[in-house]
Amino acid sequence: MERIICLIAGYIFGLLQSGYFYGKAHKIDIRNYGSGNSGTTNALRVMGAKAGAIVFIGDFLKSLLPCLMIRFLFRTQPEMIYLLTLYTGFGVILGHNYPFYLNFKGGKGIAATAGLIVAIDLRLTLLCLAAFILIVAVTRYVSLGSLVVATILFVWLFIFGRIGTFGIDQRLLPEFYIVAALISGQAYWRHRANIGRLVRGRENKISIGSGKK
Structure with a gap:
């Protein structure tokens, strides 16, 4: 039951689309420009450095805060706390990537x-x-940096989960690894077009927009 609660709570937080709302405040739908998504990199390219920073902070905090909240609420269950944190973070990522109202x-x-x-x-x-x-x-290449981070995340969780750093019940480790793989895998799935362009040498390099008003 805790897993479902964390996943749903995370998804709700993830629905706070910083890029979309910032764009709307400046009379544009960010998804109609650049790469067509509402994330930090597209906001940076389309609306400039200030927009990119604001969108990043918004999307960063909407994940950090619920994850820290879950760690506090379930602090008396050390054998599960990191697993539940992953479920929460995964929910946020799903809400961010797939907002039902958009x-x-x-x-x-x-x-x-x-x-x-x-x-x-x-x-x-x-x-x-x-x-x-x-x-x-x-x-x-922001996409390449993002994919490397997603890979490091999974490898780190796998290694330190195995040696007991997170204090996870051994029976929960397979589930812990699966959720970690889903989180990293989601980054690869969402960047599949970027991966194709990287392979062909046609990926867009980072540039800063003129700052649409």
């Missing part, structure tokens, strides 16, 4: 994933941040 057309879930990462482990956060900055700085 015909299930949202973002790609990377900022929301970042909020989950911070809620899980500071060391993981620093590793993912360093990897993302390095890759984007060198290649200027």
Whole structure:
């Protein structure tokens, strides 16, 4: 029952589409421009650095806050707390990527994933941040940096789950790995077009828009 509650609560938080609402406040539907999604990168490209920062913070917090809330509420169940945190984060990502009131057309879930990462482990956060900055700085491919972060997340959870860092009941580890794989897999699924362009050498490099009003 706790799993369902966390998943649903996460989905509800995920419905807060920062990019869509910011765009509407400036008289545009962000989904009609650029890549066609409502995430941070598209907001950055279409509306400029300020918009990108605001959208990122909004999408980041809508994941971080419920994940921290779940960690607090279930603090007396240490053997399950990280699993329930993953369910919450996964729910946020699903709500962000597939908002029902926008015909299930949202973002790609990377900022929301970042909020989950911070809620899980500071060391993981620093590793993912360093990897993302390095890759984007060198290649200027945000999609590649995002995919590497998603991969690091799964590998980290698998390794440290196995050695007992998260204190998860051994019987729950297979489920923990499955949810972790679904979270990372969602990033790959949402970036499938980007992956195709990366393979063909046609992926768009990061650029900042002129800042639509």
